[in-house]
Amino acid sequence: MSDECPHKPSEEKTPSADNGAPPGSHPCCCGGGGGAKKKPMSPERRNFMLKFGMGLNVAAGAMIGIPIIGYLFSAFKKESPQVWISLGAVDQFEVGKIKMATYVNPGAKPWDGKSSDIPCWVRRKSKTEFQIFAINCTHLGCPVRWFEESKLFLCPCHGGAYYENGDHAAGPPPRGLYEYENRIVKNELQVKGGQIPTLSQPV
Amino acid sequence: MNSKLRDIALWFDDRLQISKVWNATAGHHIPKSSASWFYVFGSATMICFMIQVLTGICLALIYQPSAEEAYASLLYLNYEQPLGWLLRGIHYWGSNFMVAIMLMHMTQVFMFGAYKYPRELTWVSGVILCLLTLGMAFTGQVMRWDQDAYWGLGIGVAIMGRVPFIGPELTHMLLGGPIIGGETLSRFFTLHVFVIPGGILALLSLHLRMVLNKGINEYPEVGKPVVKETYVEEYEAQVKKDGTKFFPDAIGKDLVFGGIVIGLVVMCAILFGPKGPEGIPDPTLIDASPRPDWPFMWIFALAALMPPYMETVVLLVGPVIGIGLMIALPFYDNVGEKKWTIRPVSVLVVIMAALSLGTLTWYGVTSPWSPEMEAWSSEPTPSHLLEGRTPLELQGAMVLQYKQCRNCHSLDGIGGKRGPDLTDVADRLTHDQLVRQVVQGGGNMPAYGQNLSPAEIAALVAFMETLHADGRLPAQRATNLQNSDRVPSLEN
Ligand code: FES
Numbered sequence: 223m224s225d226e227c228p229h230k231p232s233e234e235k236t237p238s239a240d241n242g243a244p245p246g247s248h249p250c251c252c253g254g255g256g257g258a259k260k261k262p263m264s265p266e267r268r269n270f271m272l273k274f275g276m277g278l279n280v281a282a283g284a285m286i287g288i289p290i291i292g293y294l295f296s297a298f299k300k301e302s303p304q305v306w307i308s309l310g311a312v313d314q315f316e317v318g319k320i321k322m323a324t325y326v327n328p329g330a331k332p333w334d335g336k337s338s339d340i341p342c343w344v345r346r347k348s349k350t351e352f353q354i355f356a357i358n359c360t361h362l363g364c365p366v367r368w369f370e371e372s373k374l375f376l377c378p379c380h381g382g383a384y385y386e387n388g389d390h391a392a393g394p395p396p397r398g399l400y401e402y403e404n405r406i407v408k409n410e411l412q413v414k415g416g417q418i419p420t421l422s423q424p425v
Numbered sequence: 426m427n428s429k430l431r432d433i434a435l436w437f438d439d440r441l442q443i444s445k446v447w448n449a450t451a452g453h454h455i456p457k458s459s460a461s462w463f464y465v466f467g468s469a470t471m472i473c474f475m476i477q478v479l480t481g482i483c484l485a486l487i488y489q490p491s492a493e494e495a496y497a498s499l500l501y502l503n504y505e506q507p508l509g510w511l512l513r514g515i516h517y518w519g520s521n522f523m524v525a526i527m528l529m530h531m532t533q534v535f536m537f538g539a540y541k542y543p544r545e546l547t548w549v550s551g552v553i554l555c556l557l558t559l560g561m562a563f564t565g566q567v568m569r570w571d572q573d574a575y576w577g578l579g580i581g582v583a584i585m586g587r588v589p590f591i592g593p594e595l596t597h598m599l600l601g602g603p604i605i606g607g608e609t610l611s612r613f614f615t616l617h618v619f620v621i622p623g624g625i626l627a628l629l630s631l632h633l634r635m636v637l638n639k640g641i642n643e644y645p646e647v648g649k650p651v652v653k654e655t656y657v658e659e660y661e662a663q664v665k666k667d668g669t670k671f672f673p674d675a676i677g678k679d680l681v682f683g684g685i686v687i688g689l690v691v692m693c694a695i696l697f698g699p700k701g702p703e704g705i706p707d708p709t710l711i712d713a714s715p716r717p718d719w720p721f722m723w724i725f726a727l728a729a730l731m732p733p734y735m736e737t738v739v740l741l742v743g744p745v746i747g748i749g750l751m752i753a754l755p756f757y758d759n760v761g762e763k764k765w766t767i768r769p770v771s772v773l774v775v776i777m778a779a780l781s782l783g784t785l786t787w788y789g790v791t792s793p794w795s796p797e798m799e800a801w802s803s804e805p806t807p808s809h810l811l812e813g814r815t816p817l818e819l820q821g822a823m824v825l826q827y828k829q830c831r832n833c834h835s836l837d838g839i840g841g842k843r844g845p846d847l848t849d850v851a852d853r854l855t856h857d858q859l860v861r862q863v864v865q866g867g868g869n870m871p872a873y874g875q876n877l878s879p880a881e882i883a884a885l886v887a888f889m890e891t892l893h894a895d896g897r898l899p900a901q902r903a904t905n906l907q908n909s910d911r912v913p914s915l916e917n
Contacts, residue, residue, distance in 0.1 A: 295598075297597045297598055297600075297601050297602060297608075298594050298597055298598050303603065322709070322711070324709050327604045327606060329602055329603060329604065329606070330606060330607075331492075331606060331607045331608060333491040333492060333493050333494075333607045334492045334493060334606045334607040335491070335492045335493025335494070335496075335607070335706075336492075336493075336705065336706060336707040336708070336709075337492045337575065337605060337606050337607065337706055337707075337708060338606055338607075339707065339708055339709050340604060340708060340709075341708055341709040341711060357708070357711060358579060358583070359583075361583070361728070362579075362580045362583040362584065362728055363576070363579035363580050363582055363583035364576055364579065364580070364713075364714075364715055365576060365579075365708075365711035365713055365715075366711075367711060367712070367798060369829050369832075371801075371827055371828050371829055372828045372829040372830075372873070372876055373875070373876040374829070374871055374876075376796050376798065376832065377796075378713070378714040378715070378795055378796065378798060379580075379714070379715060379725075379728075379729070379795065380728060380729035380792075380794050380795065381729070381794045381795055381796050381833070381843045383871045385871065385875075386875075391866070391871035391872070392866065392869045392870055392871045393794075393869060394728070394729060394731075394733050394736070395733075396733050396736070416603060416604070417603040417604065418579070418582055418596065418600070418603060418604045418605065420582060420583055420585070420586020420587070420592060420593070420596055421583070421586050421587050421592070421737075422586050422587065422588065422589070422592030422593055423586060423592065423593040423596075
């Protein structure tokens with residue numbers, strides 16, 4: 223490189239007009255005209271800035287990241303809203319018969335549409351005794367159907383079968399039907415629902 | 426004029442560096458042997474992905490990711506939006522082709538030993554791309570918010586719910602709540618249109634970058650094993666000696682195959698249309714027989730055929746081991762011969778995988794283990810099984826029909842296939858065995874003792890005793906033969 227600075231004087235006056243480079247950024251020996259008056263940043267100061275800047279960004283990242291994680295994992299809680307839900311008057315269920323009933327998902331959202339209607343099987347054992355079974359097969363969750371004549375619940379997926387009292391009769395399911403708690407309040411049958419039953423959380 | 430245009434082009438090129446990027450990518454040199462018809466599957470998978478992105482964006486203009494409206498918006502796309510049916514069809518068939526061609530690509534890469542040194546990361550990123558693609562297929566199936574989607578989610582929940590300790594939390598994460606609902610659909614929509622495609626784009630870039638960095642696999646030859654110390658040098662020398670440019674020398678085959686694939690996708694979309702939506706996503710309409718889309722059919726079949734005691738382990742640990750083995754493959758089989766003709770184990774692995782997946786898929790489609798829920802009320806009793814029967818036996822035929830035995834048992838091959846066909850049951854079971862089987866069940870049959878009156882059992886068994894094939898003897902007890910008057914004497 224020659225001793226003479228290659229930068230034109232005009233560039234020094236309007237450094238941003240050409241390429242937007244700030245004064246002092248010329249790599250040559252002359253120090254870039256206008257920038258020559260400022261001292262270059264000392265290594266310690268640059269280091270400090272780098273560390274400070276990184277720290278600031280970690281803090282800022284946490285300010286956004288923590289709420290995001292909290293938002294996403296809000297669904298990750300074990301406690302589920304199991305509440306008593308009415309299935310209507312006791313009299314609609316005949317003694318000795320099994321009938322499908324529907325309850326509305328207590329955690330339903332306004333945009334759930336039909337998907338908030340949760341079916342279940344109600345068996346009236348006697349005047350005062352009820353059994354309420356989840357619709358979901360204990361094998362892989364398919365909807366079981368009641369067959370009155372053979373007194374069996376049959377699963378359409380892999381052919382699981384259950385007896386009238388929910389016990390496992392045949393096929394791959396590992397256990398009998400999931401049974402919801404029930405109670406009678408003022409001649410009204412109530413089911414404790416609000417959670418899809420699974421093997422690790424059988425209602 | 427021409428030089429002016431040239432100047433403009435050069436000006437842009439100077440700023441955008443197009444020719445530089447072009448030369449480093451499309452114009453890079455590859456071994457001549459790699460310009461082969463076997464090497465077209467990767468680019469075809471990518472073309473399918475591009476179709477999916479394009480049609481997906483269009484569908485998202487109409488589709489409502491809300492549990493209440495998704496179904497209606499799909500019907501709108503099918504029947505009202507001009508060409509909506511076609512775009513849905515292309516999106517559906519594009520996904521089928523993408524999965525299928527991706528599997529071909531993987532098989533080819535595996536057979537050609539392309540995962541070996543130094544292309545380990547190309548393979549690993551490919552495995553993750555495969556999983557992401559399957560993730561797209563599964564979440565896409567949920568987008569079709571119909572009965573299958575709803576109960577398919579139920580199956581996902583049932584599998585998640587088997588995870589020890591954190592099963593309930595995982596189901597909540599999957600569903601966005603304790604029960605399948607609107608939040609579930611939003612969740613899967615987000616995965617389907619933002620998260621997974623983003624992941625695919627990122628990994629696809631890495632995958633392609635690796636192909637450029639480490640070069641495309643040369644066409645394997647017997648007697649040219651990979652040796653770590655010399656491989657890269659030899660490869661580069663090879664490319665230098667008789668290399669050819671990817672563009673325009675090799676890309677032609679990719680273009681031809683890719684064009685055929687696009688044509689087939691569109692043709693399938695026109696001929697067969699989009700899939701569904703099928704039943705309304707109303708959980709109280711339980712006349713559903715949920716079936717997954719074909720990429721997952723084999724899992725469905727596996728779940729039916731496995732002995733129950735291994736289910737949880739296979740469903741939860743199986744995928745971990747399978748994926749782990751896939752990712753580990755290039756590390757435990759890093760060097761050595763590549764040509765499949767002298768790698769019998771690899772060939773065997775491919776054949777076994779194809780046979781078992783194919784068989785399971787076929788079983789899943791036919792699902793002989795599923796009861797036919799309507800057989801008892803809709804299938805006639807074959808008349809030749811009724812002719813000449815006594816009133817008691819005819820009563821029995823009615824019991825057999827009315828008690829839904831036909832849902833699991835066929836007569837003359839018509840009816841459920843869950844249990845054995847009863848047309849010749851009397852050849853197999855004696856009177857006593859028939860009674861016991863009906864009353865106590867066993868061997869995967871429920872016990873009917875409580876559900877049938879003694880009179881019904883008597884009639885049913887009387888009817889079944891008449892069911893044997895022409896010319897065959899009725900079943901007989903193995904002991905006390907001489908006491909049975911139905912057995913021809915052995916002495917004569
Ligand atoms: S889901 Fe019911 S038997 Fe498999």
